[in-house]
Amino acid sequence: xxxxxxxxxxxxxxxxxxxxxxxxxxxxxxVNQMARHFAGKGIGQTxxxxxxxxxxxxxxxxxxxxxxGKSACYQYVDNREACREHFHLxxxxxxxxxxxxxxxxxxxxxxxxxxxxxxxxxxKTVFYGTCGTCLSALPIQEGGA
Amino acid sequence: xxxxxxxxxxxxxxxxxxxxxxxxxxxxxxVNQMARHFAGKGIGQTxxxxxxxxxxxxxxxxxxxxxxGKSACYQYVDNREACREHFHLxxxxxxxxxxxxxxxxxxxxxxxxxxxxxxxxxxKTVFYGTCGTCLSALPIQEGGA
DNA sequence: TTGCGTGCAAAGGTTTTGCATGGCA
DNA sequence: TGCCATGCAAAACCTTTGCACGCAA
Numbered sequence: 001x002x003x004x005x006x007x008x009x010x011x012x013x014x015x016x017x018x019x020x021x022x023x024x025x026x027x028x029x030x031v032n033q034m035a036r037h038f039a040g041k042g043i044g045q046t047x048x049x050x051x052x053x054x055x056x057x058x059x060x061x062x063x064x065x066x067x068x069g070k071s072a073c074y075q076y077v078d079n080r081e082a083c084r085e086h087f088h089l090x091x092x093x094x095x096x097x098x099x100x101x102x103x104x105x106x107x108x109x110x111x112x113x114x115x116x117x118x119x120x121x122x123x124k125t126v127f128y129g130t131c132g133t134c135l136s137a138l139p140i141q142e143g144g145a
Numbered sequence: 146x147x148x149x150x151x152x153x154x155x156x157x158x159x160x161x162x163x164x165x166x167x168x169x170x171x172x173x174x175x176v177n178q179m180a181r182h183f184a185g186k187g188i189g190q191t192x193x194x195x196x197x198x199x200x201x202x203x204x205x206x207x208x209x210x211x212x213x214g215k216s217a218c219y220q221y222v223d224n225r226e227a228c229r230e231h232f233h234l235x236x237x238x239x240x241x242x243x244x245x246x247x248x249x250x251x252x253x254x255x256x257x258x259x260x261x262x263x264x265x266x267x268x269k270t271v272f273y274g275t276c277g278t279c280l281s282a283l284p285i286q287e288g289g290a
Numbered sequence: 291t292t293g294c295g296t297g298c299a300a301a302g303g304t305t306t307t308g309c310a311t312g313g314c315a
Numbered sequence: 316t317g318c319c320a321t322g323c324a325a326a327a328c329c330t331t332t333g334c335a336c337g338c339a340a
Contacts (some may be wrong), residue, residue: 009315009318009319011314030304044321044322045322046321046324050321065213072304087261091263092269100257100261102256112245112274116234117277118236118274118277120273121274124274125274126270127263128265129257129264129265130263131263153294153295155340156294156338156339159295176330177328190297191330191331191332194330195296195331
């Protein structure tokens with residue numbers, strides 16, 4: 001039987017990185033920021049990259065690429081199962097991640113599968129836009145550009 | 146008065162690049178692909194970058210950054226308003242970028258705005274999942290992983 | 291003639307990889 | 316002890332920039 005053999009060791013670096021991600025409470029960071037945070041604390045940037053990659057693969061954290069494509073940023077998500085069942089909205093202005101539970105999603109997913117022959121992956125899909133707070137804070141910002 | 150003074154010259158390279166983008170009929174390319182296409186035809190990659198940047202600023206083409214952040218890809222849009230009106234689906238298995246014109250999007254956008262106070266930006270949002278081709282090619286591939 | 295457009299090469303930044311060592315189980 | 320994890324440095328990549336020349340208007 002292939003038991004839930006972890007095949008992964010618990011290390012100081014790994015714990016430090018996961019703890020740090022958790023401590024952000026949903027906030028997002030880049031590898032660069034983390035590298036600076038851990039500078040002098042014995043955690044190199046290669047480890048950060050590899051660790052984040054693993055965590056993202058496990059679904060414990062989420063990886064975003066910002067619009068300008070400069071560098072990726074990561075954030076902790078505490079319940080990945082629930083995450084298959086709701087929208088993830090990211091505000092391009094303030095960076096907030098919003099979890100939106102909504103059954104419209106089922107309709108969307110079904111539609112994509114039936115009409116477009118496409119199985120949607122909610123763990124990867126992120127909706128970009130502007131959140132209510134930033135909308136009201138913004139001036140007119142019409143469709144101009 | 147600031148007339149519509151072009152302040153831009155018509156060049157062989159510029160025409161070539163725009164023609165090529167148009168010839169794709171909405172398909173998408175990376176700079177790398179274009180550089181290969183124009184290799185030996187006297188259009189360097191620097192020009193491609195600068196030209197695409199300009200075209201994107203003018204709204205004649207669109208620039209995407211996929212979630213893996215590898216490289217940006219561009220596509221011609223002859224009607225940028227219409228372009229706000231379709232889904233962009235990316236297959237995580239084969240990497241295909243699919244354009245899905247569909248009015249379900251309007252419902253989705255309206256819903257997000259009304260119910261979730263979130264203005265969706267279709268220029269940035271990409272749906273990730275598995276395309277029909279890859280779905281049928283795959284075995285069962287249940288929710289396992 | 292003017293000055294934008296082009297192209298080469300180099301710089302800049304992010305992410306990945308090779309390889310030897312370190313540390314968990 | 317076995318094997319994964321780590322870290323340094325180098326490589327691989329993508330994109331931008333400096334500078335001189337070419338070419339459109």
